[in-house]
Amino acid sequence: MKNTVVCTVILGALASGFGASSARAQGCLAAHTNSNMQSCITSNGHDMPQSTSAFLRHHPLTVEVDWRSFSSFRHFSGTVENTSRQVNGNFIPNHQNLYNISMDLQVSPRWSVNTFVPVLQGTRDQKYAPVQKVEIAGIGDMIVGVQGWVWRPPTEAGGNIAFSAGLKLPTGINNGMGTGRLANGTVQKVVADQSLQPGDGTWGFTLGSQAYKQTYFHTVGYFQGSWLFSPVDTTGVPTFRTAKGEGVMSATDQYIFRAGLSRHVPHVYGLAAAFGGRMEGIPVRDAFGKSDGFRRPGYIISVEPALQYQYRRSMISLSAPWAVQRNRRASVTDLANHTHGDAAFADYAVILGVAHTF
Template identity: 35%
Template sequence: MRQVACRFTLTAVPFPDGNLPAAVAILDHLDTFQEEKKTKIGCFKKTEVINYTSVFNLSLTRILNNRWSVMVDLPISNNVRSSLYEHGLVNGTYVKRERNSTSSFGIGDIRFAAYRWMLDPTKYAKGNLQLGLGIKLPTGDYNYKDYFYNVGPNGTKELRPVDQSIQLGDGGTGFTFEVNTFYNFIENFGVYGNFYYLINPREQNGTRTYRETLASRLANEATMSVPDQYMFRAGFTYSVNQIKGLSVAAGVRLEGIPVNDLVGGSGDFRRPGYIWSVEPSLNYEYKKVIVFASVPFAVVRNRTQSVTDKENSIKTGTHVQGDAAFADYIINIGISTRF
């Protein structure tokens, strides 16, 4: 699964001017899962895929007034993918059983968004609702290539597009919808909620997956899909009175890729599924600087049946469902400053 490209701090109060927040996300320890029974497939066979992903998100927000703000977000990512099957499996048979790695580095898809507090912040300081609309442009390389070993003529290496999970972009012009809300029951205790959805109308981006070389039945997965993405967060926040500027939070987090997009086709290759996580986090504010961190730990992981899986199930007369690699945890670290 691709990482959902959005970041949230715990504070829902707009800055009076503008800010320059930066966030780093590190995904590590990916295990391969299938269906809700949460069976670790690859680990038992030592064939698991291991992705190491570091993402630096650079965002610039401009507060227009106490209700409206605009934002631009640019992700820069470094990815390394270690696997066995991608470096030797040809037409269902291993030419050579050898684990190797592919990598990618560069900017991702840039996003512009506008936000509005639906209630007047001067009158509703205890709670509010913010709506956001944005556009994501295909600035990230969605056909990034690296060498795959033992798959070329006579077992040589061959330059191919890297796996969809470490491509820098998805190749689609997308539209984002966001809802951010908070409510403080008392001065130092409240609740928060965030919802994010990315609509990608484009069905596929033309980048070849080479999955048809793994097995002939995967011919309908030869091209990468451009899927929608979503995220939901909700939880409690508590300001620590003994330490000025420090607040902690605990909540749940849901993120994933749907089987069917809201707009456009949903064919070609994608790994739909979702992750439920428990997310502890903290914020520390000092003068014009806010430092924030969160570490979502996955508790439920489900790789759902894709459109191409269903097509192959009908053709073969047996249930077909691919697997996917999910992160055990994500480390989000960020800093925001006002100018």
């Protein structure tokens, strides 16, 4: 067989289509899902079946588990880092582990149905607050949806584009009580910061697209983009903030865009390397509905090297998005109050994914 372009249609809690929109930004921006690194890769052809339709009939289900870990500690207002917070020791360390379980059922060569279940575990050291260290863990908002390719795979042109739509279910914990520790060591339950809430507990929907095209030297160009729409104004969960309009948490839209190049590593069976860029974040104003309440809008732009290894019906992927620009934009309440809050961002994240087709 000739070199064949294989495009994995699994996403990590908002990736391969609708998944990507719920990507979690590397910091206090309250996006609550993952985006896996299973993008389009170049295969050497040995793992591809002679008949795609026959393969799908016998192996229609793919299950994937993704893990994303990062620690945010650099505070930004706009694109300017507030280095004084590190100097004065009042920066807020925020460490999070985000797990995403996704299932993709291929009902035909063109169409698939998907389910994404995110789980968050995090800690936050609020050095200046009465309750300093807060820990929380729980399930986020699930997404169920469908994805379809424009042309029936595999295409002779070496490229294709898919569109997806999904429904976000209010399964996520949005008023999670974290275990907090006072300065004297006393333990008590407190409402966790918005960045630690596993979900927002509201209905929403996602729209996404992904595409690939084989180019020169057996290199594949890829693109993924997705937007999570949250029409509900606020979650109704108190923030205990005193600034006008910031008494409850906002239900926010979220987005992610990724693009780059991927190529099979010569003479290494099943291994592909990719390099690209990604942008993810939360808008100041949602596309639908109001945008009241407290939110930390902004975005992070990263360069993203990645490796993928495929053996028969299993695949493992590893990537490390490294931030090149961080921007904590002024929120609706910031603009109304003539202020500009900040948010903590990480320098990089580590994303590991494992998938198997049954």
